[in-house]
Amino acid sequence: MGKWTRRAFITTGVLGGGALLVGVGLRLGNRNSELAPLVAAEGEHLVNAWVKIGADNQVVAIVPHSEMGQGAQTVLAQMLADELDARWEDVSFLEAPAEDAYANWTLAKGYALAGMKVPAVLEDSVNGLMFQASKAMKMQITGGSLSVRATGVYGMRVAGAAARELLIEAAASTWQVSPAKLTARDGRIIEIDGERSAPFAEFAAAAGRLTPNPSPTLKHPDEFRIMGRSTPRLDIPAKVNGTTQFGIDASVEGMQYATIQAPPVFGASMVSFDARRAKAMQGVVDVVQIDDAVAVVANSYWNASRAMREVDITWSHTDHDSSSSQGYFNQFAADMQRDRAQGSSTVDIEKGDAGNVIANAEKVISRSYQVPWLAHTCMEPMNALAQFNGDSCEVWTGTQNPLGTKHAIAAALEVDVTQVTLHQHQMGGGFGRRAKPDTAIQAAKLARAVGKPVKLIWSREEDVQHDHYRPAVRSEFRAVLDEAGKPLAWENQFVEKHEPAEAPYVPYAVPNQYVHYTDSPTHVPFGAWRSVDHSQHGFFTESFIDELAYEAGADPYAYRRELLAHLPRHRAVLDKAAAAANWDTPLGEGRGRGISLQESFGTLVAQVVEVTLADGDLSVDRVVVVVDPGFAVSPDGLTAQMESGVVYGLTAALYGEISIENGAVAQSNFHDYNALRMDRSPVIETHIINSMEHWGGAGEPGTPGIAPALTNAIYAARGVRIRELPITKYELGSASV
Amino acid sequence: MIELTVNNRPVALDVDPQMPLLWALRENLALTGTKFGCGIAQCGACTIHLDGAPVRACVTPVASAVGKQVTTIEGLAEGDQLHPVQQAWIDYQVPQCGYCQSGQIMSATALLASNPQPADDDIRAAMAGNICRCGMYSRIHKAIRAVADGGVAVWEPADEQEVRHG
Numbered sequence: 001m002g003k004w005t006r007r008a009f010i011t012t013g014v015l016g017g018g019a020l021l022v023g024v025g026l027r028l029g030n031r032n033s034e035l036a037p038l039v040a041a042e043g044e045h046l047v048n049a050w051v052k053i054g055a056d057n058q059v060v061a062i063v064p065h066s067e068m069g070q071g072a073q074t075v076l077a078q079m080l081a082d083e084l085d086a087r088w089e090d091v092s093f094l095e096a097p098a099e100d101a102y103a104n105w106t107l108a109k110g111y112a113l114a115g116m117k118v119p120a121v122l123e124d125s126v127n128g129l130m131f132q133a134s135k136a137m138k139m140q141i142t143g144g145s146l147s148v149r150a151t152g153v154y155g156m157r158v159a160g161a162a163a164r165e166l167l168i169e170a171a172a173s174t175w176q177v178s179p180a181k182l183t184a185r186d187g188r189i190i191e192i193d194g195e196r197s198a199p200f201a202e203f204a205a206a207a208g209r210l211t212p213n214p215s216p217t218l219k220h221p222d223e224f225r226i227m228g229r230s231t232p233r234l235d236i237p238a239k240v241n242g243t244t245q246f247g248i249d250a251s252v253e254g255m256q257y258a259t260i261q262a263p264p265v266f267g268a269s270m271v272s273f274d275a276r277r278a279k280a281m282q283g284v285v286d287v288v289q290i291d292d293a294v295a296v297v298a299n300s301y302w303n304a305s306r307a308m309r310e311v312d313i314t315w316s317h318t319d320h321d322s323s324s325s326q327g328y329f330n331q332f333a334a335d336m337q338r339d340r341a342q343g344s345s346t347v348d349i350e351k352g353d354a355g356n357v358i359a360n361a362e363k364v365i366s367r368s369y370q371v372p373w374l375a376h377t378c379m380e381p382m383n384a385l386a387q388f389n390g391d392s393c394e395v396w397t398g399t400q401n402p403l404g405t406k407h408a409i410a411a412a413l414e415v416d417v418t419q420v421t422l423h424q425h426q427m428g429g430g431f432g433r434r435a436k437p438d439t440a441i442q443a444a445k446l447a448r449a450v451g452k453p454v455k456l457i458w459s460r461e462e463d464v465q466h467d468h469y470r471p472a473v474r475s476e477f478r479a480v481l482d483e484a485g486k487p488l489a490w491e492n493q494f495v496e497k498h499e500p501a502e503a504p505y506v507p508y509a510v511p512n513q514y515v516h517y518t519d520s521p522t523h524v525p526f527g528a529w530r531s532v533d534h535s536q537h538g539f540f541t542e543s544f545i546d547e548l549a550y551e552a553g554a555d556p557y558a559y560r561r562e563l564l565a566h567l568p569r570h571r572a573v574l575d576k577a578a579a580a581a582n583w584d585t586p587l588g589e590g591r592g593r594g595i596s597l598q599e600s601f602g603t604l605v606a607q608v609v610e611v612t613l614a615d616g617d618l619s620v621d622r623v624v625v626v627v628d629p630g631f632a633v634s635p636d637g638l639t640a641q642m643e644s645g646v647v648y649g650l651t652a653a654l655y656g657e658i659s660i661e662n663g664a665v666a667q668s669n670f671h672d673y674n675a676l677r678m679d680r681s682p683v684i685e686t687h688i689i690n691s692m693e694h695w696g697g698a699g700e701p702g703t704p705g706i707a708p709a710l711t712n713a714i715y716a717a718r719g720v721r722i723r724e725l726p727i728t729k730y731e732l733g734s735a736s737v
Numbered sequence: 738m739i740e741l742t743v744n745n746r747p748v749a750l751d752v753d754p755q756m757p758l759l760w761a762l763r764e765n766l767a768l769t770g771t772k773f774g775c776g777i778a779q780c781g782a783c784t785i786h787l788d789g790a791p792v793r794a795c796v797t798p799v800a801s802a803v804g805k806q807v808t809t810i811e812g813l814a815e816g817d818q819l820h821p822v823q824q825a826w827i828d829y830q831v832p833q834c835g836y837c838q839s840g841q842i843m844s845a846t847a848l849l850a851s852n853p854q855p856a857d858d859d860i861r862a863a864m865a866g867n868i869c870r871c872g873m874y875s876r877i878h879k880a881i882r883a884v885a886d887g888g889v890a891v892w893e894p895a896d897e898q899e900v901r902h903g
Contacts, residue, residue: 236832236835242811245769300752300756300764379834379837380834428835460775640873647873670775670779670868671779677864677867677868679861681872
């Protein structure tokens with residue numbers, strides 16, 4: 001039985017062993033073409049989350065989100081358990097396997113209810129051991145800080161509430177009482193004014209035959225028992241004793257090891273290679289061309305990697321052999337200038353008549369900012385293990401998009417998708433990088449080429465030089481202030497528009513706004529990087545508003561605050577950050593504070609950074625973070641994400657630069673693409689505001705505001721305005737940073 | 738054959754003596770808790786102990802470990818009894834992705850073995866060779882501090898929350 005609700009599609013069924021199965025699907029506003037094949041027939045729906053209560057009263061949730069350290073799985077289980085009124089100890093979690101069936105109710109119903117052959121993981125649930133949840137989309141992507149705000153709110157909570165109501169209804173029928181006389185608590189149905197009480201499992205089968213309420217009542221926050229509490233993460237114990245199985249730890253019998261080298265210049269192809277010396281080396285199995293890259297397969301990674309250095313490869317010439325970062329930044333400026341002159345840029349926001357105000361103003365404040373390409377450098381280098389059995393391919397890897405990766409492998413190998421099995425592993429960092437299937441495809445091709453199972457591990461050098469990069473962006477602002485110093489007109493022109501669309505928008509009250517962008521393509525591959533476009537635009541907009549404050553002779557905090565009278569939620573976050581950071585208490589000589597405010601992925605974050613600049617050395621002393629995610633399901637998990645986002649953003653602001661020289665990436669490893677380390681890491685204090693507005697994300701919103709808060713602090717301390725990142729481009733005194 | 742003592746167990750390896758210990762541990766001995774991160778001793782993910790001293794296994798040839806005690810993350814606990822540093826990592830909810838944490842824990846245990854009462858600056862200096870891209874430095878520092886101070890770790894999740902109903 002299934003019904004669409006305002007929020008979701010809810011469906012129920014009974015599994016073998018008398019287990020209750022509840023599936024919840026997201027209602028998709030726009031039918032994505034990627035999803036269309038999965039819902040081709042009338043009555044088919046996309047299912048987002050599976051929840052099952054087994055005969056042993058164990059609750060298992062299967063959701064599509066991959067664990068890359070963000071604690072998503074624990075938080076989602078909390079949301080389910082609370083709405084269901086299960087015992088927290090009885091709830092376990094399983095990541096949805098990369099099977100279309102898990103995304104499609106009609107397919108899954110066939111597996112789960114009609115006694116057809118079932119996939120191995122679902123089989124466990126059919127046997128009554130597990131409770132399942134899964135996902136709606138062919139793209140099972142973990143990203144966009146979506147776990148809580150989409151799957152959690154519209155999947156897990158609804159599934160939990162629906163299952164709870166069904167169980168109560170079934171119990172009421174069995175006991176011949178009104179459902180109003182019953183409640184649920186700690187995994188049991190309880191008669192409110194009576195003696196009777198029984199575990200959920202007793203009513204699971206009966207509940208599975210009922211038609212779900214199309215709009216189950218979600219709990220009021222006052223009723224939350226598990227949400228809002230910091231629950232120890234389920235995945236941590238295995239991460240302190242070395243037993244967590246990351247993709248790089250996967251192993252099969254007869255496995256060989258490989259490493260690979262792609263053309264240094266993006267877009268080049270391989271002309272020829274001489275592998276005679278490499279093939280003669282100890283342990284080398286083969287040297288193979290995979291598309292335009294060359295891979296060495298050997299009996300150990302070390303043998304593969306030292307033989308790789310002995311392969312002479314001739315790469316083709318390309319139109320980009322002399323491309324450079326400086327050339328691209330010049331190109332951005334020239335293309336923007338051309339679009340301005342010709343009025344040929346693309347309009348992003350037009351409000352009032354900024355052009356006219358600026359054209360007729362006595363004083364226009366113009367500033368330009370730019371940021372470089374960035375790599376992700378996940379701690380776990382890219383890797384995948386692949387094996388062929390006849391025409392079938394098995395791949396073991398950690399990916400942010402298991403189902404998409406499986407389809408990409410099938411397409412690349414030109415085999416049917418049913419012949420590809422993907423075993424998802426924990427990820428040693430993702431940050432957007434592991435949304436790409438490139439390494440898994442290479443591994444699959446290698447395994448087929450050599451006829452043996454192959455674990456492909458990229459060197460760190462390959463990782464840095466063949467990432468999908470956060471794009472370099474230039475942004476040019478023009479503003480006019482009114483007599484009181486408030487912005488009357490705001491123009492922002494930039495290059496490279498991606499997602500989210502609102503990244504360049506500001507919350508401040510500016511009556512005339514003109515935001516527009518220019519396409520200025522480069523040959524450097526694009527990838528989503530933590531917070532995507534917010535990472536650049538947070539720096540640009542929060543730097544420029546800071547500059548306007550100083551132009552107006554105002555305090556940067558007070559100036560922002562004045563411009564937020566229409567947004568009390570924003571103002572509350574900003575105020576709390578200023579208060580927590582003792583904004584009004586002056587710091588000593590050479591010290592300064594900077595502030596920023598960012599709204600991204602549905603969450604508001606204000607940050608205050610304190611720095612000391614002494615003898616040319618920059619010390620980032622303290623970071624105060626105030627975050628309003630609507631509601632913090634796991635306060636400690638949210639706090640950890642803020643700390644993480646801050647350090648990730650500080651790394652980029654302080655050191656992060658992928659530069660292009662002669663068409664290729666100049667950096668190669670942590671010695672020249674450094675990361676913030678403990679010795680320079682600030683004290684980070686996180687304060688949470690639960691405004692009870694829409695629930696937002698956690699993984700990304702901590703990152704975009706940190707660079708401008710830092711550079712605004714440097715300006716406050718020393719009067720050096722940083723308009724280009726990383727800050728190593730500036731002399732902050734005698735010594736480098 | 739190269740004979741080594743790994744986690745108090747004698748092992749014999751048939752590998753090139755110049756092979757880095759990292760790969761011998763991971764591929765020949767199936768001790769995959771020690772991680773590959775950079776290959777050039779820049780990130781600390783492969784940190785192990787040689788006679789109790791922290792070394793980067795990615796640049797330590799197997800031959801140089803002969804006659805020494807090799808300890809990996811798998812050898813830190815005594816049976817089911819976690820090392821106090823491992824327990825503190827759980828108590829303070831330190832890991833996110835967890836990939837660097839074997840190396841972090843090996844660096845931390847080596848520090849505390851040689852300097853049981855480190856000053857905060859000692860902790861920062863000793864841990865500066867270990868990168869955590871998830872940025873859990875505050876938690877790592879707190880966990881080490883707690884073990885050094887000998888107190889029972891008390892998990893104090895987040896700080897006060899301001900709740901507004903509206």
